Amino acid sequence: MAKALVLYATRTNETKKIAELIAEGMRMRALEVDVYSIGEYESKKVDPQPYDAVLLGAATYHGDMIPTMKTFLFTLEKANLEGKVGGAFGAFGWSGEAPDRIFDTMRHIYKMDMISAPLRLRSASLGGGIQMAHEYGAEIAGKIAK
Numbered sequence: 001m002a003k004a005l006v007l008y009a010t011r012t013n014e015t016k017k018i019a020e021l022i023a024e025g026m027r028m029r030a031l032e033v034d035v036y037s038i039g040e041y042e043s044k045k046v047d048p049q050p051y052d053a054v055l056l057g058a059a060t061y062h063g064d065m066i067p068t069m070k071t072f073l074f075t076l077e078k079a080n081l082e083g084k085v086g087g088a089f090g091a092f093g094w095s096g097e098a099p100d101r102i103f104d105t106m107r108h109i110y111k112m113d114m115i116s117a118p119l120r121l122r123s124a125s126l127g128g129g130i131q132m133a134h135e136y137g138a139e140i141a142g143k144i145a146k
């Protein structure tokens with residue numbers, strides 16, 4: 001069974017909720033999914049290599065990604081994710097820079113096989129957020145299957 005890893009950095013848990021909804025969308029398409037905060041990922045010493053897809057999510061604060069994710073992107077550079085399917089997401093209030101910047105790092109530095117675009121949501125549950133997050137998970141599953 002194909003596997004996906006979803007990692008997130010959040011302050012008030014909106015990005016965590018989005019991570020869990022994306023994971024639901026992937027599980028509906030028969031993927032095995034693990035979801036961790038960056039802290040959990042590091043304390044469990046998770047090996048990213050067995051995963052077919054890796055998704056990173058971070059909230060936007062002060063026009064940038066939350067600092068935990070900024071530091072973590074340097075850590076993950078060493079993990080050799082080249083060729084794995086990738087996606088990026090995050091909660092935001094008005095400008096939402098984080099998902100785009102993470103997405104670009106995954107594409108240009110990690111050389112991952114990125115899906116069409118990052119997912120930016122003002123809320124996990126309002127304005128069609130649940131459906132959009134499920135669809136994002138489905139798109140990841142579809143790309144792994146190709």
Ligand SMILES: Cc1cc2nc3c(=O)[nH]c(=O)nc-3n(C[C@H](O)[C@H](O)[C@H](O)COP(=O)(O)O)c2cc1C
Binds near residue numbers: 063122
């Ligand atoms: C001090 C502060 C600064 C923020 N700066 C931004 C910002 O520059 N751009 C933006 O889109 N949202 C900004 N937000 C809104 C958060 O991104 C939004 O509340 C988001 O849902 C938080 O996600 P989280 O629960 O995953 O931390 C800011 C919120 C706070 C409290």
